Amino acid sequence: MIPPSPVIRVSHLTKRFGAQVVVDDLSFEVAAGETLVLLGPSGCGKTTLLKTLNRLIEPNGGTIEINGRDVRQQKPEELRRGIGYVIQQVGLLPHLTVAQNVGVVPGLLGRPPAETAARTTELLNRLHLPAERFGPMLPAELSGGQQQRVGLARALAADPPVILLDEPFGALDPITRTAVRRDFRELDELRRKTVVLVTHDVTEAFELADRIMLLDKGKIQQLGPPRELLLHPASDFVRSFFQAEQLALQLRVVTLAEVQPFLPQGQPAASADTPTLPPTASVHEALGQLDAGAASAFRLADQPQVITRGQLLAAFGQALG
Amino acid sequence: MSLLPDLFTFWHEQAGKLGHQTLQHVALTAAALGLGVAVGVPVGLWLTRRPRWQGAVLGAAGVLQTVPSIALLGFLIPFMGIGARPAIVALLLYSLLPIIRNTVAGIQGVPPAVVEAARGLGFTNGQLFRQVELPLALPVIMAGIRTATVINVGVATLAAYVAAGGLGEFIFEGISLNNPVMILAGALPSAALALAFDAGLGALAALSARRLRAVGLGLLVVLPLLAAGYWGPQLLGARRGQPALQAAFSPEFVGRADCLPGLSRIYGLGKLPHGVLAPALVYEALRDGRVDVIDGYSTDGRIRAYGLRVLRDDRHALPPYYCAPVLRPEVLRAHPELGPVLDQLSGQLSDSAMTNLNYQVDNLHRDPKAVALGWLRRRGLLKAPRPLPPGAPEVRLGSKIFAEQYILVEMYAALIRGNTDLGVATKTGLGGTTICFEALRGGQIDMYPEYTGTGLQVLLQPSAAVLDSLGGRPEAVFSYVQAEFGRRYGLAWRAPLGFNNAYCLLMREQQATELGITSISNLGKYLQK
Ligand SMILES: Nc1ncnc2c1ncn2[C@@H]1O[C@H](COP(=O)(O)OP(=O)(O)OP(=O)(O)O)[C@@H](O)[C@H]1O
Ligand SMILES: [Mg+2]
Numbered sequence: 001m002i003p004p005s006p007v008i009r010v011s012h013l014t015k016r017f018g019a020q021v022v023v024d025d026l027s028f029e030v031a032a033g034e035t036l037v038l039l040g041p042s043g044c045g046k047t048t049l050l051k052t053l054n055r056l057i058e059p060n061g062g063t064i065e066i067n068g069r070d071v072r073q074q075k076p077e078e079l080r081r082g083i084g085y086v087i088q089q090v091g092l093l094p095h096l097t098v099a100q101n102v103g104v105v106p107g108l109l110g111r112p113p114a115e116t117a118a119r120t121t122e123l124l125n126r127l128h129l130p131a132e133r134f135g136p137m138l139p140a141e142l143s144g145g146q147q148q149r150v151g152l153a154r155a156l157a158a159d160p161p162v163i164l165l166d167e168p169f170g171a172l173d174p175i176t177r178t179a180v181r182r183d184f185r186e187l188d189e190l191r192r193k194t195v196v197l198v199t200h201d202v203t204e205a206f207e208l209a210d211r212i213m214l215l216d217k218g219k220i221q222q223l224g225p226p227r228e229l230l231l232h233p234a235s236d237f238v239r240s241f242f243q244a245e246q247l248a249l250q251l252r253v254v255t256l257a258e259v260q261p262f263l264p265q266g267q268p269a270a271s272a273d274t275p276t277l278p279p280t281a282s283v284h285e286a287l288g289q290l291d292a293g294a295a296s297a298f299r300l301a302d303q304p305q306v307i308t309r310g311q312l313l314a315a316f317g318q319a320l321g
Numbered sequence: 322m323s324l325l326p327d328l329f330t331f332w333h334e335q336a337g338k339l340g341h342q343t344l345q346h347v348a349l350t351a352a353a354l355g356l357g358v359a360v361g362v363p364v365g366l367w368l369t370r371r372p373r374w375q376g377a378v379l380g381a382a383g384v385l386q387t388v389p390s391i392a393l394l395g396f397l398i399p400f401m402g403i404g405a406r407p408a409i410v411a412l413l414l415y416s417l418l419p420i421i422r423n424t425v426a427g428i429q430g431v432p433p434a435v436v437e438a439a440r441g442l443g444f445t446n447g448q449l450f451r452q453v454e455l456p457l458a459l460p461v462i463m464a465g466i467r468t469a470t471v472i473n474v475g476v477a478t479l480a481a482y483v484a485a486g487g488l489g490e491f492i493f494e495g496i497s498l499n500n501p502v503m504i505l506a507g508a509l510p511s512a513a514l515a516l517a518f519d520a521g522l523g524a525l526a527a528l529s530a531r532r533l534r535a536v537g538l539g540l541l542v543v544l545p546l547l548a549a550g551y552w553g554p555q556l557l558g559a560r561r562g563q564p565a566l567q568a569a570f571s572p573e574f575v576g577r578a579d580c581l582p583g584l585s586r587i588y589g590l591g592k593l594p595h596g597v598l599a600p601a602l603v604y605e606a607l608r609d610g611r612v613d614v615i616d617g618y619s620t621d622g623r624i625r626a627y628g629l630r631v632l633r634d635d636r637h638a639l640p641p642y643y644c645a646p647v648l649r650p651e652v653l654r655a656h657p658e659l660g661p662v663l664d665q666l667s668g669q670l671s672d673s674a675m676t677n678l679n680y681q682v683d684n685l686h687r688d689p690k691a692v693a694l695g696w697l698r699r700r701g702l703l704k705a706p707r708p709l710p711p712g713a714p715e716v717r718l719g720s721k722i723f724a725e726q727y728i729l730v731e732m733y734a735a736l737i738r739g740n741t742d743l744g745v746a747t748k749t750g751l752g753g754t755t756i757c758f759e760a761l762r763g764g765q766i767d768m769y770p771e772y773t774g775t776g777l778q779v780l781l782q783p784s785a786a787v788l789d790s791l792g793g794r795p796e797a798v799f800s801y802v803q804a805e806f807g808r809r810y811g812l813a814w815r816a817p818l819g820f821n822n823a824y825c826l827l828m829r830e831q832q833a834t835e836l837g838i839t840s841i842s843n844l845g846k847y848l849q850k
């Protein structure tokens with residue numbers, strides 16, 4: 001299989017504000033359907049980098065190609081209509097209804113109103129904002145979490161192949177944040193899209209990212225899959241960045257297949273109602289299953305014997321060695 | 322209190338005038354407002370793109386706002402003459418600050434996050450402006466326009482001072498005639514207009530941002546239409562052929578029964594088209610040929626300076642206005658020596674002498690005091706001021722706000738200083754008749770020069786029967802005024818000074834000669850043709 005060609009290709013991108021170099025000679029690619037998370041301390045240049053992709057900020061040097069075309073060869077507004085964009089402050093148009101907000105980009109693209117209306121209804125329903133109730137409301141009548149869902153629906157409405165999100169779940173309380181994030185993850189549309197997402201939140205990055213780009217002072221510190229950054233940090237900066245949440249993150253990246261060699265042998269065979277998990281599931285997911293369900297043990301697919309909570313944690317400890 | 326029934330009677334009797342003035346008022350306001358929106362909103366928008374200019378432009382508009390409206394009109398007259406043009410320009414200048422300022426504030430008040438999100442979604446600059454910034458700024462811009470409207474309706478009352486008409490005509494006539502009913506007759510509709518305009522614009526704004534087009538159309542179509550309601554007929558009138566002569570009269574002259582209405586009746590001046598104009602402006606308007614007939618005072622220095630002709634009142638329709646000091650008798654009782662001193666002037670000033678003195682002040686711009694002392698010296702009446710004994714009581718002299726009164730007050734002051742041990746304080750420029758009179762009654766001043774006709778018509782306002790019995794005879798009027806002032810107000814008139822500063826009709830000497838007009842009868846006959 002030929003690897004999918006990159007949708008976004010950035011080379012030697014540089015942006016300065018006065019004497020301050022905010023984006024420093026960055027080169028990277030994002031493949032079709034991939035979710036790249038930009039992570040890093042405040043002020044490291046995440047927002048600036050994201051905005052250069054849709055030309056809200058013009059860089060001082062370097063090139064950006066999207067779908068094989070240099071962004072500078074397109075009119076900014078035409079480029080932007082093909083790229084979904086969500087900002088932290090949401091920025092819904094306060095004088096338009098929820099439905100009108102969602103339909104903004106299809107409207108700019110001149111799509112037929114009936115088609116836009118159907119698409120709006122579908123998206124709002126899918127994001128748990130029943131269209132007949134929320135569609136006619138004004139943004140000011142919604143809660144913060146509801147507004148962010150509308151912002152998400154608006155970015156998706158024209159079905160753009162690329163979506164940029166700048167801290168889309170910021171400024172929400174943890175419970176709402178988790179709920180909106182879950183809705184986001186469960187949108188199967190997003191699986192097909194190329195996503196670049198900025199966040200402060202390490203857990204969020206691990207949950208959503210195919211690859212994480214860890215930035216500091218405008219430079220890439222490490223770019224790779226989450227587990228690689230966690231288990232094989234390229235520098236002390238990368239290591240210390242994840243230090244505080246080390247254990248929680250490890251639970252998320254280590255799979256059952258990796259702990260299997262350390263599990264005790266000769267356990268009793270499972271009964272028919274023992275829950276089954278795939279070897280690709282993370283330890284975190286397995287623990288979640290045990291905590292939530294009535295069962296006290298589970299088994300791996302294609303393996304006969306049961307595994308208890310204690311045995312799993314012991315094997316996890318050994319696997320990290 | 323018969324104010325309210327009187328008011329309704331007045332409106333009923335003057336319904337035609339009221340309608341016309343209201344129409345003019347609406348038209349002036351609407352024209353200025355339309356221009357204000359057409360200029361102010363684009364300037365405000367431009368300023369949001371050029372923030373560096375904001376300080377300068379808003380500062381300039383702010384300074385304009387602080388110029389007193391009457392002064393602003395005065396500035397404009399040399400450039401634009403009289404009539405609707407300077408009035409509209411003045412109103413326009415007043416409406417700029419609130420409109421520009423609110424436009425800037427409205428656009429800048431759009432949350433940056435909304436602008437960024439809209440850009441990020443692919444709005445062009447134009448779409449961002451029309452579909453996002455303008456609709457969101459609209460309530461604030463409309464608030465500015467409403468502020469400008471209320472200011473404009475109020476200031477438009479001053480348009481009556483420059484012959485632009487409007488409800489100010491009633492108000493100024495009412496003020497100069499000391500007639501509260503007349504003042505209210507103009508002021509109440511003006512206030513009602515302000516409320517109506519405000520409500521109309523409020524309704525327009527409530528159409529909400531989503532109907533931007535409706536709001537824009539509403540402002541840019543309705544306002545010119547309202548303005549056309551006034552000038553349309555005027556333009557039609559112009560096409561039917563301009564009347565041969567145009568007059569401008571001061572508010573008091575228009576409103577007083579014995580002035581324009583009396584003249585119209587007696588001489589048949591009904592066909593003379595006239596505007597209302599501030600007394601201070603009528604002479605220049607006549608000199609500059611903007612109008613052909615004005616009312617004036619027969620001792621005014623400008624008659625001589627501008628080459629004007631007094632039309633003879635051959636049928637004695639205009640009332641006599643002999644000047645005499647009015648004072649509080651307490652002052653005379655406390656200082657009996659004052660009476661003979663004041664009387665030194667009685668009968669001493671002829672019409673031509675007074676005209677000449679006024680000419681020196683009004684037209685040669687000499688100091689009233691110097692002019693007054695010069696005349697006293699020539700008459701041998703001037704004495705060096707006596708040294709004041711400590712704690713000497715003071716006589717307070719008041720005057721209305723024109724040269725003749727300043728000169729007379731300076732004469733009295735010099736006479737009192739030279740012949741008594743009393744101090745003198747002058748309170749000049751007390752505005753019109755009512756202010757001087759009330760100051761005298763209230764004891765804020767002790768004396769001021771008044772005219773028999775004014776005392777009769779403005780202050781005493783006797784019945785038509787009494788007026789008829791007096792019949793415009795100077796001695797009869799003086800005796801009546803003297804007696805009635807004593808009886809009603811406890812105030813005393815001294816003997817008149819000699820000159821009769823009566824109302825008169827004036828034309829340019831040259832034009833009057835060409836048309837062969839020397840008397841008001843001639844004028845009436847000329848108009849009948
Ligand atoms: N328009 C601008 N003019 C000048 N400096 C700017 C501008 N925008 C950003 N910067 C500077 O560039 C640096 C990076 O800003 P950026 O917004 O990209 O950071 P960030 O990584 O998104 O931070 P955060 O996580 O706090 O949002 C900061 O030091 C900021 O002060
Ligand atoms: Mg940021």
